[in-house]
Amino acid sequence: MSTLKITNLSKTYANGVKALVNVSIELENGMFGLLGPNGAGKSSLMRTLATLQEADSGSATLDDIDIINQPTELRKVLGYLPQEFGVYPRITAEQLLTHLAILKGVVHSKERKELVKYLLDKVNLYDKRNKNVKGFSGGMKQRIGIAQAIIGNPKLIIVDEPTAGLDPGERNRFYNLLADVSSDVIVILSTHIVDDVRELCTKMAIMNLGEVVYHGEPQSAMDDLKGKVYQKIVTREELKQYAEEYKVISNKMVAGQPHIHVYSDHHPENGFEQVPPNLEDVFFSKINTSNVLV
């Protein structure tokens, strides 16, 4: 059982943007969801954990590895899929994975060969192993990215918005693959898709403007909101008025009609009906503290 402990991590960019503000999280094996809107600081946090960026202050440890000061040690047990994953030109899928396997310390060539074949098969690209990887579609490239992230028995796998650009089938395959390996490693999955977290993660955190605004289990977050979320179908013209009068946590179109969710300790009446909270409500209630329409 590994433990990742992040303590008071802060990072401010040269232009004044606060990417991380006193972030402290502690996690253990299993899949951990990191939710947050674009620009919340998710990628900064993940890059810092992946030893690719310096933090101004704070610390992060994986078991007895000090991530900030012993990057090389951490790299030995890290699997990382960045937000944008590209490939070299003039190289086949198999060559690319073999190269990365060597970089990750898979030194025995027989094992390496088997591993690469296994991974290619797992991501359904075994047939294309001898094809030029640069010519792959976005989804196929992303699958290569996933395959490389789990090479070499990592203890910590960080995947940054991995399902962007994947079709539903690919997305399912991807999650199955992650689920396979996640039982005895820490997997941090950053995403802005709430469903991903609901389906996969036992633990989660929500980030906004560099801060962790929620940290815990998805279910307990939803439990917290139980009986406090109400829904109503309104017209577009009324939206603004509702936003002023209620604590609107989200609005979305269903069949062309705005459905709004409001947060309230008591029943707001006025045609609202109580609904069981979902994770999206949690998400929006956490980040939409200024109560504007999103």
Added chain:
Amino acid sequence: MFKTFFVSEFKYVLKQPAIYIYIIIFALLEFFTLANQNATAGLIYRNAPFTITRQILQLIFMSLIIMVHFFNNAALRDYKNQFNEILFSTPLHKHGYFFGRFFAVLLLSTFPFFGAYVGLVLGSLLAPIFGWVDAENFGPFSVQTYINNYFIFILPNAFITGSILYSIASKWKNTVTSFLGVLGIISIFIVSSILMSDLSTQTYAAFMDVFGTNLYNVETQYYTALQKNTVYPTFTGLILKNRLLWMTLGAVALLMSYRSFSFASKNEKRKKEKKQGTNSEPIFALPALRIVFTSSTSWLQFKSFFLINFLNIIKSVTFKILLIFCFIILITSLSLGFETLGLQSYPLTYRIVDRINANKNLFSFIILIFFSGELIWRDRDNKINEVIDATAHTSFISMIAKALSLVGTVSILHLVLIGIGIIFQLLSGFTQIELEVYFLDFLYDGFPKYVIFGGIMILIQVLLNQKYIAYFVSILVLFVSGLILTGLDISSNMLHIAGAPSIQYSDLNGFGPGLKGALWFNNYWILFSILCLLVAGYLWNRGVKNSLFKRFKIAKKQIPKSYSGGIIALIIVWTAVGGYVYYNTQILNPGFSNKTVQQLRADYEKKYKKHELLPSPKITAVTYYIDIFPAKQNVDARTVLTLTNENVEVINTLHFTVNEPFWDTEFKVPNSKLIEANEPLGYYSYDLKNPLQSGASMKVEIEAKYRTEGFQNTRGNTDIVGNGTMINYRSVMPHVGYNSRLEIGNNSTRKEYDLPERRQTPKLIKNGTKHHLENAISRGNSDFIKVETIVSTVADQIAIAPGSLVKQWEKEGRTYYRYKTDTPSLNYHTFNSGEYEVAKRKWKGIDIEVYHDKKHAVNTTMMLNAVERALKYYTTHFGPYYHKQCRIIEVPRYVRFGGQAFPGTMLYSEAAGFVMNLEDETKNNIVDAVIAHEMAHQWWAHQVIGANMQGNSMLSESLAEYSTLMTLKSIAKTPMEIREFLEYDHDMYLRGRSLELDKELPLYKVENQRYVRYGKGSIVLYGLQDFIGEERVNTALKGFLEAYRYKKAPYPSSLNFIEDFLEPQVPDSLNYLIKDWFKEITLYDNLLTNATYKKLENGKYSITLGIESHKIKADSIGNEAVVTMNDWIDVGFFLDNDETELYQQKRVKINTSTNTFTFELDTLPVKAAIDPRHIFIDKRYADNIKVLSEQE
């Protein structure tokens, strides 16, 4: 529609940075070329129309890359951005789109030249103001030059190359094809350049030239300084024809492309997906992995990195194109062969190596610079950097893999070129392929350079962390740093990147004296390169982009101490090696920089010039004791001089100037007191206790030692070597008295050192000056003297000294020889030692001997023949040969000369006659000619030598050239054979005067202009014998020889020869030739305006020739004036197209500029010619000959 696209394209390009970068680069290039202190152009202004045009033409060649960039972009941008589908679905007109863009880019692609113009104008304004260049080097500003260049060269060229490139790009929509198009254009240019090298095909070359460089060179090759300063290019003659031809071709290409241009996308070939056999799918299981991070992992990582990088470059289109490019250029260069004046040398391995090295450098630099950036930025550009950076490898591993894949790539290029070289040798039927020479040259010179530059380029990329800025800096480092160091007078190879002594392979002597130094310098620089890589690994930006300072801080925190320890350890090793190199090159063998040497020479003049006119004794006999130690490259010499006081005054003090500062020289002057010993200046004075009375003699002994210790910054001494040593007498013997040869010659340099202006060579005066008392070689130190030598060398070599071998003996494993001259000769000798074989022949009691390397026996018989032929002619027509030997000694190819004549001995470079392919030569050839020339010096220079003044080299070189031509003529089968030789002389003369930096002098006053003493000298003397007869010229020569042969001062001047001996042989009617040809500068411009024939009823042919003739007198700076003509000129015919059968030559008098002549001939010739044998110096000879056409 046209306007819309024109304007939008214009705006688009102006918003991109590229065009500004090009403009700035061009401006800077021209500015610095113009304002650069060092370039000397003599009489030609820095901003002369000629110079400016040449600069512009150079830029036009360079602008090819801009053309590709712009035109390709214009044609392909929409496709690349996949905007085409949107754009082409809108209603647009094809012509607007196609031509709008084309013309916008056409105009834009010439913008960088405006930058160049700004640079040129600013340079010529600012350079004189800031005193970088003297104002006198700038002429008036010529607007017309700039305007004409734009419309004649810049714009048309942009149109021509642009339309070809635009057409190709629009048609194939593929960058690679565009590059191939460029390759095609360059190939045409290369072919044109090859045609340039032959006088007869120059006109074709000018036609074929797309860029205009060769075209302009042909147009201006015989321009005088005045013309270069005033004449700007115009749309006339060849230029007009060339431009019309290429513009038409460009327009055709463009129109064809327009017609086939279509908005529909090109049909993309869809490859059929190969159905893979549905084999039973294997079942995969995740293997149990043993993850290990040890040093063996690092090794694996390194290999994997290397392979990935290396394959990536090798497979890239850019590399392949560069490779093909380099291919083509090498093959073209090889196919030129190794010609010297019509003769081919065998394709020896070292010659191929020279060619490879000359052609590959540019390409290796391009590859190193371009791919260093590609490799460093590859991860980032392909967005895989974060994944790679987050794996556990040391950055250094990745750096060194990158560096080595660069090195590997360039090595592949090198090896491929070697392969081509070997194939070329085999195809030429040459089988003595020396693989070890190829390999060792690669190992000594190629590979180390690649490693060094690879490491440095990578560090630059890592430090600057900006791809294009780093490219720019890399280019600066590669090309400019050397210039700056040279400008600062720093010559140490420890500062010139990858600097090392040069190595040059010689059949006699292997890689030569520079090898040891080269290897040490290579070590020094390779260590530096590894250090660069270590630092690059230290500062490598992993993850998010950081400033250098930040990266340094991160590295300090993250990188293990052992790594920094490694860097420090390497610095220590590097410093140690550097220290050793420093010790060898600066302390043990301190070299002198140019400035130091000049300073020394200036000091010498200031301090000792006052002794110049003091009475000085003459050397009247010499005995040399010379011991040569080839393996150690050491020499011990003892020289016993007999000094005789031939002055009236008593001599109280002896002065000596050491000639060779690197020899350890010691004087033993009996009964004397050293009163001045200036070691740096090599000046020593001794007071004699018993003054030397008039007519009395005394002996002085000089010990001179040469020691090779360690290695030097440069190749060092190339005279004293393992095999093929040659020691010039000057090395072991000092100059007696003050040596005016050491004075700085260039007057503007003299000014810098506060020295008064001086004349290079004393003025020509017929008789009676003090300059007649000394000859041009020994400058008063001696007259004709006898010499005895005892020389020793190792047992397996032969040592040769002047004169007959009197005795030979062995002692302690060394061979000793005693040589003695049989006749007094000039004190001008060489002492040689080498592993020679000797080809011998006896002719009338004279031993003809060729000392040669055992590999070079193939031509020795022909060389013996040539010596014999020369001896025969010269002894018959001039006078006896007084030595008992006639020796040719082969020396390593380090020497700059082809041949050099000493009394009875000629040195001949291994690269000249010994390796020429004479298998198919039946006619006269250059090997004969060089031997005949050097043999002629045995009379002209060694029997009679001119006084030290203007015109003296006419008495040696011109007469030797004349003698050569006569020897060749004596065996020539047709009168036309000699024209082939004369043509080189004509070209040498006209080209030489066009490049004259100071002023041209008439032949009889020639100073050191090669083009006058060799080129004009041969033409004029040959022409004279053609007019007055060979016998009369030889009679004059014989008379002159007999009057001055082996005589002491006074020495003759050129006027003594011309007026006392030559003129009496010239009939009065031809006296004008002496004036025109010898005493003035006269040129002709003859031309055949028409040549027609008519068949007569008697079966004969009536032929009418229209002839235009001008006689031109030139003054010393190239002002030319047409003068009245009253001259005899030949008119004749050729029966064949190749102009070998001369027919019915007639000498006619021409006294008007246009003439018509009619001839009645039995046979119908093919061609008619004025001056068919090319006797006259004709400004343009090609128009002298015309094919006859039937009269209408």
